[in-house]
Amino acid sequence: MKQAPSIDQCKAWMDSYEMLDNIRAHSYLVARVAELLVDELNRVGKTPDVADKQLVIAGGLLHDIAKTLCIRTGCHHARVGREICQEIGYPHLGELVEEHVYLKNFTSELYKEGLFGAKEIVNYADKRVRHDEIVSLSERLSYILERYGHGDPAREKLIRKNFSFTTELEQFLFSFLDFSPDLLESRLQSRTF
DSSP, rough: OOOOOOOHHHHHHHHHOOOOHHHHHHHHHHHHHHHHHHHHHHHHHSSSSOOOOOHHHEEEEEEEEHHHHHHHHHHOOHHHHHHHHHHHOOOHHHHHTTTTOOOOTTHHHHHHTTTTTTHHHHHHHHHHHTTTTTTTTTHHHHHHHHHHTTOOHHHHHHHHHHHHHHHEEEEEEETSSSSOGGGGGHTTTTTOO
């Protein structure tokens, strides 16, 4: 398996896929949150195996690589993002990009043991970032329901179910960290790309 692409390479792909500035700002912040989580899990040292930091950063930067295209064409940005990553030679990154919206294999047993992969870290980081600001899961859920629920009860039910998994993931994740989710923003303030 290829190493994860560099930050500079990710930025070049963001340019070539014409990522809109607001999506780019969101992606930078998701990558910074994901990087912080990996660093903090490593620092605390309670988890047996922490996700690869470069993969997590690349996943954060590229999780919305297809969003601009899909805004224009109506395609499914997570699936098309996976395809883009496959085309550029990073299929493992493509899996992560595809699952940034919804984790296919939510596995409580692994999370109880402190086993969080890159998919889980990027998925969670994305749920904590609305546009270019860190928000609580409840704030993000409200936004997602308003933006993507379209008043459709079935769609809203799916969104709420997905966020219930994210809430559970947050509980597992922060049980291995020495700070609470509401301190995430203050922990991040000195980090930039």
